[in-house]
Amino acid sequence: MAKRFSPDKYVEGILAGDRVMLSRAITLVESRLVSDLELAQEVVNQVLPYAGNSVRIGITGVPGVGKSTFIESFGNYLIGEQGKKLAVLAIDPTSQRSGGSILGDKTRMDSLATNPAAFIRPSPAGKSLGGVTRSTRESIILCEAAGFDAIIVETVGVGQSETAVHAMVDFFLLLMLAGAGDELQGIKRGIMEMADAIAITKADGENVGKANAACAEYQSAMHLYPLAASGWMPKVSICSALQNKGLETIWSTIVNYLELTQGNGYFEQKRRNQNLQWMYEAIRQGLEEHFYAHQQVKQQLPSIAEEVKAGQKSAFAAASELLRLV
Amino acid sequence: MAKRFSPDKYVEGILAGDRVMLSRAITLVESRLVSDLELAQEVVNQVLPYAGNSVRIGITGVPGVGKSTFIESFGNYLIGEQGKKLAVLAIDPTSQRSGGSILGDKTRMDSLATNPAAFIRPSPAGKSLGGVTRSTRESIILCEAAGFDAIIVETVGVGQSETAVHAMVDFFLLLMLAGAGDELQGIKRGIMEMADAIAITKADGENVGKANAACAEYQSAMHLYPLAASGWMPKVSICSALQNKGLETIWSTIVNYLELTQGNGYFEQKRRNQNLQWMYEAIRQGLEEHFYAHQQVKQQLPSIAEEVKAGQKSAFAAASELLRLV
Numbered sequence A, B: 001m002a003k004r005f006s007p008d009k010y011v012e013g014i015l016a017g018d019r020v021m022l023s024r025a026i027t028l029v030e031s032r033l034v035s036d037l038e039l040a041q042e043v044v045n046q047v048l049p050y051a052g053n054s055v056r057i058g059i060t061g062v063p064g065v066g067k068s069t070f071i072e073s074f075g076n077y078l079i080g081e082q083g084k085k086l087a088v089l090a091i092d093p094t095s096q097r098s099g100g101s102i103l104g105d106k107t108r109m110d111s112l113a114t115n116p117a118a119f120i121r122p123s124p125a126g127k128s129l130g131g132v133t134r135s136t137r138e139s140i141i142l143c144e145a146a147g148f149d150a151i152i153v154e155t156v157g158v159g160q161s162e163t164a165v166h167a168m169v170d171f172f173l174l175l176m177l178a179g180a181g182d183e184l185q186g187i188k189r190g191i192m193e194m195a196d197a198i199a200i201t202k203a204d205g206e207n208v209g210k211a212n213a214a215c216a217e218y219q220s221a222m223h224l225y226p227l228a229a230s231g232w233m234p235k236v237s238i239c240s241a242l243q244n245k246g247l248e249t250i251w252s253t254i255v256n257y258l259e260l261t262q263g264n265g266y267f268e269q270k271r272r273n274q275n276l277q278w279m280y281e282a283i284r285q286g287l288e289e290h291f292y293a294h295q296q297v298k299q300q301l302p303s304i305a306e307e308v309k310a311g312q313k314s315a316f317a318a319a320s321e322l323l324r325l326v
Helices: A007-015 A019-031 A034-050 A067-080 A129-143 A161-166 A207-224 A247-263 A266-292 A295-309 A316-321 B007-015 B019-030 B035-049 B068-080 B129-145 B161-166 B205-222 B247-264 B268-294 B295-309 B315-323
Strands: A055-061 A086-091 A118-121 A150-156 A171-177 A197-201 A235-236 B056-060 B088-091 B116-122 B150-156 B169-177 B197-201 B235-238
Touching: A007 A019, A007 A034, A007 A055, A007 A129, A019 A034, A019 A118, A019 A129, A019 B007, A034 A129, A034 B315, A055 A067, A055 A161, A055 A247, A067 A086, A067 A150, A067 A247, A086 A129, A086 A161, A086 B129, A129 A150, A129 A161, A129 A266, A129 B315, A150 A161, A150 A247, A171 A247, A197 A207, A197 A247, A207 A235, A235 A247, A247 B150, A266 A295, A266 B268, A266 B315, A295 A316, A295 B268, A316 B129, A316 B268, B019 B035, B019 B068, B019 B116, B019 B129, B035 B129, B056 B161, B056 B197, B056 B247, B068 B088, B068 B150, B068 B247, B088 B129, B088 B161, B129 B150, B129 B161, B129 B268, B169 B235, B169 B247, B197 B205, B197 B247, B205 B235, B235 B247, B247 B268, B268 B295, B295 B315
Parallel strands: A055 A150, A055 A171, A086 A118, A086 A150, A171 A197, A197 A235, B056 B150, B056 B169, B088 B116, B088 B150, B169 B197, B197 B235
Antiparallel strands: none
């Protein structure tokens, strides 16, 4: 186990913008060691009053859409043109299964990684989705307390993590490829409806025509959706990370969104609800972890689950049977 | 408390197609009395081997879309033209809040209600969504065991109940109005993407043109969605319950869906997964009910939740604090 410090030491370092201490604190919230749990909670709780002053942007899209390249260009734009301090966090629950991490490649986002106003933190692969999202959520708080005022949470648009990310960000951006055939893009159903904006990537060279056509098509499809509770109508635009094109359009979309939702109170309301949602979610996780770790449950669950799947036992009778064991 | 019978008596009656006994058994699974719980589970478990032989159709749409009228026409079509025995179950978690039930009106679906091949069962208002969906799920089993081979589960397309219904049916049909302005239709985001088919209702008289235009628009929007795991591409059609028009198109869409998914194994797989999903859901509900009923949790939750909402306490620290109480 790596060296641990006192809570105050972490807090002091984070508030001073010390990146090494920030990294160590994130390692702490990522830790599954019971002994780290209390320390992590103490640190997060202490910096909490200094957190919240950022725009939290979720970015998703399937592999091949050019996510890293986009985040690098957009990140450099946010830092260079908008004077932001940017933290990039990544959730990748699939990395263990596929054997390769979206962020495992250390050479990714080179120019952003070396930018002193940027902080990039991949999630370690192989954790449960619950664990990864929990630590990402707390990492947002730590980064904000360390002075980062733009947080990008990156995820792969193929799994369950999008819903979790959607529940921790202010703005959700979906990257799409033009003309890839939508059934091939692998975006999970439901993700499109979560998007506050869609950006068609790689709109350069001979791709521009296709990108513009896709943009118009998606824009018109967006009108078919019911208006979101925020009052915001999702925007679609094209961009090229290669040519640094379309980045300011995306940023001004985000600014417009913030103006609308901070004006009508939705922004604040959403953040408060997200806080609460995470508490209930953490309670649920705690209850289930405890239940499924129970020796008797572990022993009997597999055979009972088989009976339920085969329609030999009702789902509710099976649940009662298992609940009686603890 | 109404009279209760032995499990065998319920089972015997249900398997003989006795509607009075079926109704009583549904009342039993709807009961919140602890003393009824075990009896209900015994009855459901005993009839389980006789259940499953039906097509389970979820139908949703906002008030005003003509849901009752549609179900009445479609139900009479299924019985009269397809020789089905039809049960209609309804989930309406909003009825208590709005003060009126979608099914409270006893004169609704008159001609269907008096059809001997139909069985209509509204959910009592005022229960929790969890309770209502649980009893609806078990009611499907009871109805199938009683010989009904087409089950319609009706819900209002404005709340959370759609996800629950989607998880208990084979086929999900969304009713929409043409030209109502989609933002006015009140369909919750995400519901459109769950639909296996959309039917534009009230396509009669001067509405036909608008309905056809909406149909084409939605059909083309559907192509923007990624293909579902079933391999099924959702279909859009128009119908008029008034003129009994378009009903056979909807039925043949359902038949095509069944042929595809029963052929490729998706149908069976989905039902098995649904069974399992309900077991895990019931376990989660059981754990949470027990936790939130705890005296200490009840006392401390409100003030802790306020701190979390206000960002004064981290969601995870709050969850740990509450979990330690039990």
